[in-house]
Amino acid sequence: MVALIEQFGGMALGLLGAALAVILAGIGSAKGTGMVGEAGAGLMCEDPSKFGKILILQVIPGTQGIYGFVVGFLALLNMGLLNGEIANLTVQQGFHYLVACLPIAIGGLLSAIAQARVATASINVLAKKPDDWAKGMILCITVEFYAILALLVSLFMILFM
Numbered sequence: 429m430v431a432l433i434e435q436f437g438g439m440a441l442g443l444l445g446a447a448l449a450v451i452l453a454g455i456g457s458a459k460g461t462g463m464v465g466e467a468g469a470g471l472m473c474e475d476p477s478k479f480g481k482i483l484i485l486q487v488i489p490g491t492q493g494i495y496g497f498v499v500g501f502l503a504l505l506n507m508g509l510l511n512g513e514i515a516n517l518t519v520q521q522g523f524h525y526l527v528a529c530l531p532i533a534i535g536g537l538l539s540a541i542a543q544a545r546v547a548t549a550s551i552n553v554l555a556k557k558p559d560d561w562a563k564g565m566i567l568c569i570t571v572e573f574y575a576i577l578a579l580l581v582s583l584f585m586i587l588f589m
Contacts, residue, residue: 438517439507445522445529446503449582453496453536460489460544467551474555481554481561488568489544492536495579499532502586521589528585535578543571 468482501510503525508515517525550564 437519438522439514441519441522442503442507442517442525443509445526445533446500446507448526448533449496449503449529449536450500451496452533453499453540454493456537456540457490457493457496460492460540460547461486463541463544464489464547464551467548471551471555478554478558481558482551485547485550485554485561485565485568488547488565488572489540491572492532492540492543492575495575496532496536499529499579499582499586502583503529506586506589524589525586528582528589530582531578531585532575532582535575539571539575539578543568543575546571 464482464486468486471482472479504510506515507517507525515521546567547564550561550568553564554561
């Protein structure tokens with residue numbers, strides 16, 4: 429059993445990290461874009477001319493899913509799974525990949541949902557004060573900053589292992 433863990437445990441931990449980065453950030457983005465889409469659909473029933481602005485607000489929480497995908501892809505690439513040179517990772521190295529993927533996994537999940545709440549509120553601004561919709565976008569971008577920080581931390585941890 430110990431030999432099995434030593435041989436495959438590192439790769440298993442690394443794959444778990446890459447999977448969590450993609451899955452959790454993707455769940456946050458899917459939930460977030462869905463929330464904003466629901467609010468936007470209600471406004472479009474009243475005023476279809478606002479579709480373009482609603483779409484921009486809806487897409488914003490989707491970036492975290494992209495960030496998670498990039499981190500997961502980079503982790504897989506560094507582990508050798510995408511270039512045919514599969515690394516024989518130690519458990520310690522696998523654990524490093526797992527930990528390196530957690531900032532965007534957790535940060536992406538939580539920031540996408542928080543950003544969706546802000547974007548949904550911005551849909552209300554767009555409905556009541558159409559000239560002020562850009563202010564709502566600025567509020568959304570403030571949340572995006574923290575998703576970008578999580579992305580950078582994960583990238584740095586993977587690249588400078």
